[in-house]
Amino acid sequence: MSLRAAVVTTVFIAACAAALPAVAADTLRALAQSASLRIGTAVNVDALNTDAAYARLLAREFDLVTPENAMKFSVVQPERGRFDFAQADALVAFAEAHGMQVNGHVLVWHQQLPDWLTQGQFSRDELKAILREHIRTLVTRYRGRVASWDVAAEAVAEDGHARETFWSRGIGPDYLVLAFQWAHEADPQAHLRYNDYGGEGDGAKSDGIYDLVAGLRRKGAPIHGVGLQMHASLKDAPRARDVRINMKRLAALGLQTHISEMDVMLPLPASRADLRAQAALYRDMLQACLAVLQCRSFSVWGASDRYSWIPEFFPGQGDALLFDADGRTKPAYESVRRILRALASSKRTGKTVKGQRH
Ligand code: XIL
Secondary structure, three states: HHHHHHHHHHHHHHHHHHHHHHOOOHHHHHHOOOOEEEEEEEHHHHHHHHHHHHHHEEEEEEEOOEEEOOOOOHHHHEEEOOOOHHHHHHHHHHHHHHOOOOEEEEEEOOOOOOOHHHHOOOOOHHHHHHHHHHHHHHHOOOOOOOOEEEEEEEEEEOOOOOOOOOHHHOOOOHHHHHHHHHHHOOOOEEEEEEEEEEOOOOOOHHHHHHHHHHHHOOOOOOOEEEEEEEEEOOOOOOOOOHHHHHHHHHHHHEEEEEEEEEEEEEOOOHHHHHHHHHHHHHHHHHHHHHOOOEEEEEEEOOHHHHHHOOHHHHEEEEEOOOOOOOOEOHHHHHHHHHHHHHHHHHHOOOOOOOOOOO
């Protein structure tokens, strides 16, 4: 080999090695790509900025990110009219550097609102103006860079009726249609979603969510997708069959569907049997999604157990995600990867596997 060829080869190998983490063929994101599915995770931006191993893990395995808190109202607009995009900008830049899509989260929600808003005395028109300005500012800033938005979340109560919230009380029932319209005006290309928990399978809440989004479609609201959060435990998880049926009826309305925030909390310390049962649940829900062509993404609510919200919000519970606190793969990761691998290789060989998309 000539010196020139040797140098070119060396440079080529070095370039491949540098690119390896993001393109390695056996990562979740690489395998999912051949199934036209995005694999996502919530991102803790503080950790992103301080924990290099965490950042590498995200870039290697996922091609869709949702800011866990960085785009919520109280973070983005801590004082009236003063917007703080430091965290959101960092997340979007990271996603762009690693070829990941961003799902903006969340524009209209009744939680994590700043005190100036919830303690203030505002008329209906003032609240409409505040919400409109908030949505317009956020969506316009990331126009063309944030592919989808959770425009509204958790507007349905457990019994399936409209939830009474800060926004519904303050603006009235049409706040949802307005929010979708305002988001659409700010970025007509963005995929706009409704996101909720506890309505993944069958039951009153699932029916309530269906009725709500069907109503939004009827009223002409620019809604394009529904996120089913899927915060589960071994004792409280929907049946995969019901999830599939529910996704199909949502798809029949012309909506895409997403598993948007999956985690499966386990009593701590987690037993091996529970970790295996958790893996089976991840497998089943991924298969439910893969069985519905309109199910376009499968996201977990955090990559590694180190940064999961579960131990803080559900004391005594944890170990809910695909990677342990040290970033090592868990049985749940292996089961998700096994399905994606089978799907990817069946695409290549033309064999049909369970859950394959047509
Ligand atoms: C959670 C975050 O994970 C926590 O860090 C935060 O303190 C509270 O909110 N459904 C949602 C998410 O849509 O925004 C919530 O995130 C978890 C439940």
